Amino acid sequence: MEFKEAKNKFVQTWGALGSQWGINKTMAQIHALLMVSNEPVSMEDIMEELQISRGNTSMNLKALMDWGIVYKEYKAGERREFFTAEKDLDELAVKIARERSKREIKPALKILKEVSTIDANNSAEEKHFVDQTSKLYDFVLKADNMLDKMTEFNENWLGRLVLKIMK
Amino acid sequence: MEFKEAKNKFVQTWGALGSQWGINKTMAQIHALLMVSNEPVSMEDIMEELQISRGNTSMNLKALMDWGIVYKEYKAGERREFFTAEKDLDELAVKIARERSKREIKPALKILKEVSTIDANNSAEEKHFVDQTSKLYDFVLKADNMLDKMTEFNENWLGRLVLKIMK
DNA sequence: TTAAACTTTCAAAAATAAATGAAAGTTATT
DNA sequence: AATAACTTTCATTTATTTTTGAAAGTTTAA
Numbered sequence: 406m407e408f409k410e411a412k413n414k415f416v417q418t419w420g421a422l423g424s425q426w427g428i429n430k431t432m433a434q435i436h437a438l439l440m441v442s443n444e445p446v447s448m449e450d451i452m453e454e455l456q457i458s459r460g461n462t463s464m465n466l467k468a469l470m471d472w473g474i475v476y477k478e479y480k481a482g483e484r485r486e487f488f489t490a491e492k493d494l495d496e497l498a499v500k501i502a503r504e505r506s507k508r509e510i511k512p513a514l515k516i517l518k519e520v521s522t523i524d525a526n527n528s529a530e531e532k533h534f535v536d537q538t539s540k541l542y543d544f545v546l547k548a549d550n551m552l553d554k555m556t557e558f559n560e561n562w563l564g565r566l567v568l569k570i571m572k
Numbered sequence: 573m574e575f576k577e578a579k580n581k582f583v584q585t586w587g588a589l590g591s592q593w594g595i596n597k598t599m600a601q602i603h604a605l606l607m608v609s610n611e612p613v614s615m616e617d618i619m620e621e622l623q624i625s626r627g628n629t630s631m632n633l634k635a636l637m638d639w640g641i642v643y644k645e646y647k648a649g650e651r652r653e654f655f656t657a658e659k660d661l662d663e664l665a666v667k668i669a670r671e672r673s674k675r676e677i678k679p680a681l682k683i684l685k686e687v688s689t690i691d692a693n694n695s696a697e698e699k700h701f702v703d704q705t706s707k708l709y710d711f712v713l714k715a716d717n718m719l720d721k722m723t724e725f726n727e728n729w730l731g732r733l734v735l736k737i738m739k
Numbered sequence: 740t741t742a743a744a745c746t747t748t749c750a751a752a753a754a755t756a757a758a759t760g761a762a763a764g765t766t767a768t769t
Numbered sequence: 770a771a772t773a774a775c776t777t778t779c780a781t782t783t784a785t786t787t788t789t790g791a792a793a794g795t796t797t798a799a
Contacts, residue, residue, distance in 0.1 A: 408698050411687040415705060418683045425594040425676050429757065440708075443700035448776075458759045463777055484767070484774055492704065494711045509592055516585045520578040531575050533610035537659065538582060541607075544661045596787070615746075625789045630747055651744060651797070 415441060416455070431457060432465040436475065436490055445478045445487030473500045499556040510549045517542040582608060583622070598624060599632040603642065603657055612645045612654030640667045666723040677716045684709040 406414075416437045423433025434455055439446055452462050466488060469475035474497055478487045491497045521538035525531035573581075583604045590600025601622055606613060619629050633655060636642035641664055645654045658664045688705035692698035 406686065406690050408690060408692070408701065411690045411705075412701060414683060415687045415701075418680060422676060422680050427592040427594055431757080441701045441704050443696050459776080460760065460778075461758050464758090467777080486776080494707060498711075498715075509589060513585060513589050516581060519573065520582045523573050523575060523578045525575070529610050534575065534579060534582075534608045537608050538578075540661060544665075548665075598787080626746080627748075627790065628788050631788090634747085653746080 412441060429465070431455070431461055432468055435462070435465050436469055439475060439488055439490035440492060442489075445480065445489045447485050447487050449485070451488070472504050502552050502556050506549055506552055510545065514542065514545055514549065517545060579608060596632070598622070598628055599635055602629070602632050603636055606642060606655055606657035607659060609656075612647070612656045614652050614654050616652070618655070639671050669719050669723050673716055673719055677712065677719075681709065681712055681716065684712060 416434050419437035419440075420430045420434035423436075424430045435451055438451060438454060448459070448462055448466070451457075451466075452459060455462075466475060469490075470477065474491045476489050476491070478489055480487055491500065517538060521535060521542050523531075523535065525535045583601050586604035586607075587597045587601035590603075591597045602618055605618060605621060615626070615629055615633070618624075618633075619626060622629075633642060636657075637644065641658045643656050643658070645656055647654055658667065684705055688702055688709050690698075690702065692702045
């Protein structure tokens with residue numbers, strides 16, 4: 406396999422993976438492209454390589470910057486803006502984890518708390534509901550806290566964690 | 573908040589969460605409904621509660637059973653089939669983790685290995701590509717192994733893991 | 740073996756999500 | 770302050786995903 410083919414395959418795969426995880430295909434593809442580029446890439450080049458429109462490129466770059474995993478760069482003497490991706494994978498994982506926790510887990514926890522604290526009359530049905538949603542609340546809370554803890558390590562947290570778990 | 577409202581809120585929330593994680597809304601809603609039901613539910617009842625068609629219900633129940641997180645049950649003297657969800661949350665998390673690893677992570681790893689082993693000519697560009705995709709391969713492999721390890725604990729693995737990490 | 744009671748399948752329709760591109764906006768240069 | 774170089778926005782179009790529902794399939798019981 407030659408470079409161009411490999412690069413394309415990587416970008417496509419990363420894009421497909423993204424869409425299975427609630428991130429849109431183009432956003433993931435742009436990220437993939439930037440991640441394997443050794444130097445900052447212009448909007449024009451992204452459009453060209455992925456064959457997508459200007460608007461689409463702009464919106465998805467904005468989203469990636471909101472997630473804090475893509476940065477704008479300016480080159481001396483160049484009017485255009487260039488973009489680079491966070492390339493440190495530990496840092497990338499931490500940022501993604503934080504963002505998803507904030508956007509998805511925290512709001513879900515809020516609802517879980519609400520619904521798990523209704524007062525059940527003494528029907529088995531309502532008791533079971535309260536019991537199950539309470540357990541779910543505890544579980545999700547614990548998982549979310551764990552994410553925090555994990556990513557607090559920082560600096561190769563995954564490696565360290567693996568060590569910790571192994572022994 | 574009264575029971576019916578709480579139940580509905582829970583089902584809607586779980587459904588929305590599902591669609592952010594690549595699981596379709598109805599599938600997640602059915603799962604939510606079954607999870608908080610203290611007894612097996614018939615297809616008819618699911619259709620009624622969620623206001624969805626027979627075909628949709630059938631397909632999504634099948635998918636849930638493929639994931640191993642919903643079971644068919646037969647009631648003595650009843651012709652119809654009933655359904656229940658896996659209610660043990662540790663078990664549920666393990667099954668979801670295993671399934672996603674199998675369906676998404678493993679195939680992605682295969683591609684990462686392929687593209688990271690092309691031989692780069694000596695351009696900085698190609699070297700960077702190989703370097704970055706190799707790192708990604710290692711990272712994803714490590715994360716996937718960790719998932720395995722975590723879920724191997726079984727029996728309140730999350731709780732145990734939290735303890736392990738804290739100290 | 741027939742009929743009734745139920746479930747599954749899948750082509751078509753509907754709903755949802757993403758992409759386009761032209762117009763509006765912004766910034767830097769002369 | 771006018772113009773050129775570039776980016777963002779958003780109403781509309783396009784593509785993708787999900788849902789429907791009727792027909793086909795299956796199972797049980799008489």
